[in-house]
Amino acid sequence: MKQTGLKLYDYHVWANNKFFVCLKELPEEVYEQNIQSVFPSIAEALAHIYIVDTVWLGIMRGKEFEEVKESSLKAVEEVKGKSIEEMEQLFKTVSKQYKEFFKSEHDLDKPVAPVHPHFGRLETSITELIQHVVNHGTYHRGNIAAMIRQLGHKGVSTDYIFYLYEENGKK
Template identity: 30%
Template sequence: MSLKTLVTHSVQYNEWVVSKYVNWLSSKSDEQLNKEVISSFPTILATLHHIWQTQEYWWGHIAENDDFDFEKNSAQTGKEEIFSGLKNNSEKLTKYVESLSEADLLKNVKIESPWFQCNFSKYEYIQHIIMHGIYHRGQVVTMGRNVGITDAPMTDYNFWNIYKNDSPLQ
């Protein structure tokens, strides 16, 4: 399997999982989504907002437009905006990666921020986005159990891989 195929599958999987989570959590009450639970972030919505914000941040570097503004994007927003933003960013990332060549994925992008400096390939940053989202979505499932949400969808990569040819983003 080529790097291009692997990274493309990763972002397609991420988009599918985000869709599953948005569909799953859309029917949950605002009280459940905003109930404070001990975790990295205090609520399910705050965690989802963080995933979205982080995807947007890394998107700016990967796409080499560096237009992410932490100040502007740090304010907590409502459920629908978070869900929509997360889905839109995941779709944008998939389309972008699908348009890249293997050479594009191997291109290094230097980042100099107040917190760190690095010079890694685009595919490494893309993998970071995917792994970061997986980490926090696991927290969302655990947080959900603590507020009475026990019907999390199956989102293992292998599950997506087996069924990816059925219907996109089912």
């Protein structure tokens, strides 16, 4: 299962990168343009993905709720007013941190039990949390794709199968 979780995370990084390439090709104002959607702008949607990625990395590392909450508040401040290029760099940094964590963690299937003050204790594994991070990113990249189309531009396809075809073509 370890390889599957890591491959899914690689897909998450690949799909995020595809969106950064796409967004940098669009008119600059599209990134922060207000839109009636799930998020008020594409910038806000990307910020949300980044913040949640940092939260789950903290949880995978075994940090307590208060420490994770503090780091998420720091991430909220960190993303304010960032350009596409600056957000891209933040995403690269957090993905590097994930990869370092994966290299140091010998058992991604080991049980973990994060505790949330409202939802209680969750019995899960790091692999399942990786799946959640990937699903969360996929869901909100879908929001961003719809927002791009709503603003009159062509988006990018980031279905998992396209990642597999691209990876297969590199071999």
